Amino acid sequence: MTVQTTETASAAEFAGVTKSYGTVRAVDGLDLRLDRGTSVALLGPNGAGKSTAIGMLLGLLQPDRGTVALLGTTPAQAVRAGRVGAMPQSGRLIGGVTVRELLGFVRLAYARKSRAHAKEPPVPALSELMEAARITELAGRRADQLSGGQAQRVRFAIAMAGAPDLIVLDEPTAGLDIEARRELWAAVRGYAEKGGTVLFSTHYLEEADDHADRIVVLDRGRVVADGTSESIKRRVPGRTVSFDLAGPAPSLDVLPGVVSSEVSGGRARLHTTDSDATVLALAEAGCVRNLEVTGARLEEAFLTLTHAGPALTHAGGAHAEGGAR
Numbered sequence: 001m002t003v004q005t006t007e008t009a010s011a012a013e014f015a016g017v018t019k020s021y022g023t024v025r026a027v028d029g030l031d032l033r034l035d036r037g038t039s040v041a042l043l044g045p046n047g048a049g050k051s052t053a054i055g056m057l058l059g060l061l062q063p064d065r066g067t068v069a070l071l072g073t074t075p076a077q078a079v080r081a082g083r084v085g086a087m088p089q090s091g092r093l094i095g096g097v098t099v100r101e102l103l104g105f106v107r108l109a110y111a112r113k114s115r116a117h118a119k120e121p122p123v124p125a126l127s128e129l130m131e132a133a134r135i136t137e138l139a140g141r142r143a144d145q146l147s148g149g150q151a152q153r154v155r156f157a158i159a160m161a162g163a164p165d166l167i168v169l170d171e172p173t174a175g176l177d178i179e180a181r182r183e184l185w186a187a188v189r190g191y192a193e194k195g196g197t198v199l200f201s202t203h204y205l206e207e208a209d210d211h212a213d214r215i216v217v218l219d220r221g222r223v224v225a226d227g228t229s230e231s232i233k234r235r236v237p238g239r240t241v242s243f244d245l246a247g248p249a250p251s252l253d254v255l256p257g258v259v260s261s262e263v264s265g266g267r268a269r270l271h272t273t274d275s276d277a278t279v280l281a282l283a284e285a286g287c288v289r290n291l292e293v294t295g296a297r298l299e300e301a302f303l304t305l306t307h308a309g310p311a312l313t314h315a316g317g318a319h320a321e322g323g324a325r
């Protein structure tokens, strides 16, 4: 039998976890194991149960059934020991202090704790923390007078202040512009590259594609897909044919193989189960330029796998790839 110490245990583990609010079952029999040193994206349409799962992982909510373990202990113990850093979806930064003062205060609280438990890793220096979160130039600014992107990076620095083994980010880039999103992800990547474990939820599918080693798709509280981005895309049969319309558009939906179509800004995108036949028919119609045939994108896979899409083809049938779950 393998003995799991807190050092060798998985980063997080849900076993048969269920949580309801009244008659709404937000999380429904969740089994999920997150390995250390990985970046995992939690995807799902609104109401899929992502925040509820994260709330239980952080010990903010108690499961009705099942167990949640965090770094080999209970969520409450791991959080109290500063071993997990969290960026919740909402929450204002306190007013009247500068970013440097706020971070200094949080860091000091962790440093005291770290001295009290000599085994824990030392907390990072303030300058190191600000550099890692890309907020050095904000040090003298009032914490309650920052833009959305700046405030998120400060929250990220707060999450990092205790040198955590795991960070949990609940929709970290919601409402941020492209530049602010890029800055935040650069900071998260820096943490992951040093071996940190990251769990994040997002509605931006390209963020999951770009920043996660593994994607877990939830729908109605259940796991409906689990694997790499590539493996999830492969679950959607067929391919996407895109082209610029060069002339009046034919009836795209009736072309051979086509199951759906959309036209936007003069460019058509067809989802087809027989790309060869579709392309031949388009060539005969002679109305296409800049033709491109690609596999399904994560967005198509997501829409197919969850009730957010028109077709509920696989819901309820969890599919795991690799690793222990």
Ligand SMILES: Nc1ncnc2c1ncn2[C@@H]1O[C@H](COP(=O)(O)OP(=O)(O)OP(=O)(O)O)[C@@H](O)[C@H]1O
Pocket: 021, 024, 025, 026, 044, 045, 046, 047, 048, 049, 050, 051, 052, 053
């Ligand atoms: N405090 C609450 N009281 C009652 N119902 C709740 C509560 N919190 C969540 N729910 C319900 O539980 C379900 C799961 O919600 P949850 O917020 O976990 O989903 P989510 O995937 O995080 O959604 P979103 O992407 O919109 O943030 C939804 O049906 C939601 O309405």
